[in-house]
Amino acid sequence: MEHQFWKDRWELNQIGFHQEEINEYLSSHWQALGIRDGAPVFVPLCGKSLDMLWLREQGHAVLGIELSEMALAQFFTENQLPYTREERGHFIEFTSEQIRLLAGDFFSLTPEDIAPIEAVYDRASLIALPPEMRRGLCQTYGNTLTR
Ligand SMILES: C[S@@+](CC[C@H](N)C(=O)[O-])C[C@H]1O[C@@H](n2cnc3c(N)ncnc32)[C@H](O)[C@@H]1O
Numbered sequence: 001m002e003h004q005f006w007k008d009r010w011e012l013n014q015i016g017f018h019q020e021e022i023n024e025y026l027s028s029h030w031q032a033l034g035i036r037d038g039a040p041v042f043v044p045l046c047g048k049s050l051d052m053l054w055l056r057e058q059g060h061a062v063l064g065i066e067l068s069e070m071a072l073a074q075f076f077t078e079n080q081l082p083y084t085r086e087e088r089g090h091f092i093e094f095t096s097e098q099i100r101l102l103a104g105d106f107f108s109l110t111p112e113d114i115a116p117i118e119a120v121y122d123r124a125s126l127i128a129l130p131p132e133m134r135r136g137l138c139q140t141y142g143n144t145l146t147r
Contacts (some may be wrong), residue, residue, distance in 0.1 A: 003067055004106065006128075007143045010068040017124055018047055025122065030058065039105060039118035044106055044137065045125035055121065062099045063114055065091075069103040105117035107136060 009015060024118045035041070038059050043052055046064030049073045055062050066072055072094045076083040085097040090103035091113070102113070126134050 006067050007070075009071060010043060010070045015047070015071075021049065021050070023049075023051050023123055026051050026055070026123070027054060033119070035060075035119045040116055040143075041119045041121055042114055042117040043121050044141075045122075045128055046075075046101065047071050048078065049123065050079075051121065051123060052101075056098045060098070060119075062101075063117060064101040065098075065106050065109060065114075066101065066103060067105060072101045072103050076102065107133075111140075 002065045038061070040061040040063060041055050043049065043055070043062060046052060046066045051063075052062045052064060052075070053076075066074075068123075069092055069122040072092075073082075073085075076094060076096060081096045081099070082093050086093050086095075088102075090108045091102040094103065102109075124135060129137060
């Protein structure tokens with residue numbers, strides 16, 4: 001779908017969706033979900049969301065996917081996190097302590113690419129896709145969640 005549209009948004013810094021604060025619904029409701037300590041959390045279409053830092057601070061391993069490599073590089077540099085970058089098949093993998101982010105197309109993921117995950121945190125992902133593609137996103141969650 002509109003890969004170039006999103007890459008251009010990042011190149012032009014037209015990222016009004018990005019929040020400079022941790023999402024308050026995440027921090028106020030996460031505990032109530034009963035997700036076990038340390039459970040790996042998947043963050044689809046992650047951008048450079050600071051929510052990933054919050055999840056890591058709670059002790060979760062974080063796996064994200066994002067089309068824009070620029071977004072991921074910004075995430076690590078802006079948060080002063082040392083990282084490695086490696087090309088892996090369809091994806092470019094960025095890793096830092098407890099955070100693994102893939103640059104590439106969500107719809108190229110296989111369950112093996114993201115296993116094991118036990119929870120999905122989705123903020124502004126579904127709305128980034130045209131309605132006919134949203135079902136595919138949810139099916140991928142269902143195929144990969146281990147509980
Ligand atoms: C509305 S933004 C939300 C970003 C992030 N979740 C947040 O809360 O800031 C949608 C993001 O999805 C990314 N994106 C769009 N289509 C994608 C796809 N097929 N695979 C991976 N990322 C995608 C865009 O580059 C953009 O960063």
